[in-house]
Amino acid sequence: MSQPVIVAENLRKEFGRVVALRGVSFQVEAGAFFTIFGRNGAGKSTLLSIISGMASATDGNIRVFGEDPAERTHRHKLSVISHESFLYDNLTALENLSFYGKLYQVADLNDRMHDVLHQVGLHHRRFDLVRTFSRGMVQRLTIARAILHNPDLFLLDEPFTGLDQHATEMLIGLMEALKSQGKTILLTTHDLQIGLRLSSRFMILERQRVVETGSVEGLTEEMLRRKYFSLISSGEAGQ
């Protein structure tokens, strides 16, 4: 069996007195679509930023493609989509892609840029400034930027925020395509329905701990919903 893409052991993260993760352990196999559910403040974003190497854990062990993500050796295999677009408002769609393409040293960048712009349905707007884009168009370009360097691992932190029905369907379609190409995808979301529809495995974070992990096989939305709400305590967010 192949080595898991992500191995997390007992991850702990503290921001001063605030604890963002209290000993989180899990594994993600290559080619898996792994969804993390959890309320506001559960620790989802913190976990993703440790996996991406942007933040370091206070304690515990993290391996991505067998290496410490802080080492930057596997950055080209990784892509992050979050509520931040990483795009420049005063550059055109094409200029943005060209800039990131150079930083990722994408081969045949020109062809690749036109390719991904077609995929997200923005090719006709390629010469327009991102400043003039609607929220959903920005998100589409964010997706184009994320797939540009053809990464193997996607970290998606609530990527549906702000998308209309149409754009949501496009993103879901894209994720399904990525899944069928054998890409590994780690998604965080509050949306049980979408999470269930896409994923092969899931995990529930509650109060900065893993309270459930499993396969979605045979799981209906109703069962997941019941499980979810029995595990998370009602009331205030987070701590």
Added chain:
Amino acid sequence: MSVIWAIIRKDFQMEFRTKESITAMWIFSLLIFVIFNFTFEISRLLLLQISGGLLWVAFIFSGMLGLNRSFQVEKENGNLRGLSLTPADPGLIYFGKFLSTTFFMLIFEALIFPLFIIFYDIQLSLVTLWIIPISILGTLGFTSLGTILSAVAIHTKQQQILLSLLLWPLITPIIIWAVKTTGDVLSGELSAAFQPVMVRMLVFDVIFTTISYLLFEYVVQE
């Protein structure tokens, strides 16, 4: 190399499009010159003595505007985080931002200097040419520190306040040296201290560029 170049190119593309920084910097400098030229009745001799300082006030304050702008665009959509998620070496990202703000300031300084000459009726001679290396050394000192401190400040809420609090004390020595040597140049006569001060500026630049280059990786981590 291609990383540095990509960042410089990107910054200039955006600036040429919006002209936000250059307009603000230009108006600001003009204001300083006008205020000091018409508001204060000062003797020609005194004017010559303070003109070096005046020129650097214009350079540095507009440099602050440019620097703020340059990092505002890296903050708006989490761009600095996006940059550090790429395989690009953080040191090269530092150099890209450092050089793009440096080039930008130098271009601006080259535009503002003739204006300054006209406003204050400075006598030109061969010695005046020394203003070129002085501007380069002084500007490099300012931008090397300004770039890394701007990146630090991005993570904090009171961005601009923190930036000034950290930046001013650190750049004070090189500003003093730049003003001093500029004063020499504008008076048309280089003092004995001129050369050693130039060397000090060079050493300052090398030290702070190296430190910033090495530290940048830790600055962009959260």
